Amino acid sequence: DTAVSQTPKYLVTQMGNDKSIKCEQNLGHDTMYWYKQDSKKFLKIMFSYNNKELIINETVPNRFSPKSPDKAHLNLHINSLELGDSAVYFCASSQTGTSGVPFFGPGTRLTVL
Amino acid sequence: AQSVAQPEDQVNVAEGNPLTVKCTYSVSGNPYLFWYVQYPNRGLQFLLKYITGDNLVKGSYGFEAEFNKSQTSFHLKKPSALVSDSALYFCAVRDMGGSQGNLIFGKGTKLSVKP
Numbered sequence: 001d002t003a004v005s006q007t008p009k010y011l012v013t014q015m016g017n018d019k020s021i022k023c024e025q026n027l028g029h030d031t032m033y034w035y036k037q038d039s040k041k042f043l044k045i046m047f048s049y050n051n052k053e054l055i056i057n058e059t060v061p062n063r064f065s066p067k068s069p070d071k072a073h074l075n076l077h078i079n080s081l082e083l084g085d086s087a088v089y090f091c092a093s094s095q096t097g098t099s100g101v102p103f104f105g106p107g108t109r110l111t112v113l
Numbered sequence: 114a115q116s117v118a119q120p121e122d123q124v125n126v127a128e129g130n131p132l133t134v135k136c137t138y139s140v141s142g143n144p145y146l147f148w149y150v151q152y153p154n155r156g157l158q159f160l161l162k163y164i165t166g167d168n169l170v171k172g173s174y175g176f177e178a179e180f181n182k183s184q185t186s187f188h189l190k191k192p193s194a195l196v197s198d199s200a201l202y203f204c205a206v207r208d209m210g211g212s213q214g215n216l217i218f219g220k221g222t223k224l225s226v227k228p
Contacts (some may be wrong), residue, residue, distance in 0.1 A: 004156075033215055041151075041201060043218040045208075055215075088155060094214075097165045098207060100144050102216055104157040 003027070004105035006091050012111045014083055021108045023091030029103075031096045032074035034066060035108070037088040046089075048097055049074055054088045083102045115140045117204045119219035126194045126226050133209045136204030145207035146187045147216060148178055152200045160202075163187060163201040169178075174198070194226045 004025045006011045013019055024086045025032065034046040045067075047066045054066065078085060088107045094100035116139045136164045138144050145164055147155040161172025168180045178189045189202060201223050205216040 031214075041221050043157075043203065043221075045215045045217070048215045092157075097213070098209070099162070100214070101147070101159050101162060103159065104149075106156040109173060 004091055004093055004103050006089075006105040006108050009106065010111075012113065013025060015081055015113055018077070018079045019081060019110070020078070021039050021089055021091075021110075023053060023074050023076070023104075023105060025072055025093040025103070026091055027090075027103060029095050029100075031094050031095035031100070033092040033094075033102060034044075034070070034074065034076050035090040035092060035104075037090060039087070042089070047074075054110050078110075079085060082112075083112050086110055086112045114213050115144075115206045115208050116205045117146075117206055119218065119221040119222045121201075121222050122220075123223045123225065128196050128228050130228050132191050132198070132224065132226070133182050134195040134202050134204075134224060135213075136189065136219060137188045138185050138187060138204075138206050139208060140209070142209060144180075144185075144187075144210070145214075145217050146180065147205040147207070148172065148189050149203045149205065149218075150174075151203065151221075152162070152202045154172075157203065160189070161212070194224075196228055199224055201227045 015043040033048045069075045091105040092102040094102040147162045148160040163180045171177045204219040207214045
């Protein structure tokens with residue numbers, strides 16, 4: 001299936017731990033994104049990245065870092081997890097350009113205890 | 114700065130009736146507008162987009178949206194609602210201030226269709 005996939009689907013961890021969420025797309029897109037959806041369902045961009053440029057939303061703590069081993073992957077690393085990091089994290093990808101439609105992964109529900 | 118507003122937290126419709134989910138936008142320049150749907154515990158599914166051209170855009174699952182430049186609106190519509198349309202709907206605008214054009218989302222509108 002052509003899609004955007006994320007692992008794991010659920011992640012439960014303790015405060016202070018470091019965790020990663022993986023994202024892969026097989027749509028041949030050249031831009032990938034990470035979005036955060038909070039408990040009120042608000043969606044906010046965290047990062048957008050293509051092979052030329054990483055754009056970071058200035059409100060994202062530097063404990064969050066994206067890493068892209070290749071064009072098809074954009075993983076999210078989170079250090080020193082805090083309670084407020086609990087949310088659903090969505091990966092997405094699109095072709096660069098005004099008409100490119102972002103396609104979203106199924107989400108990773110992160111719960112920090 | 115680009116933004117979208119969804120003025121209704123929830124819309125309630127009887128099955129078989131027409132539905133409208135409202136969205137207004139604020140952009141500098143031409144707007145690039147999108148609608149997505151999110152079912153419970155699922156990711157966002159693309160419904161339709163407006164880039165340029167006809168003001169009435171047809172999308173997936175029988176949905177359409179009407180672009181109105183004078184009212185800066187992009188309302189989502191469907192002639193006959195189904196119970197299975199019950200979900201959370203997001204309007205979004207492309208952020209043209211950055212080079213990669215990520216989407217800026219409204220707060221979402223919960224659509225409830227009753228039998």
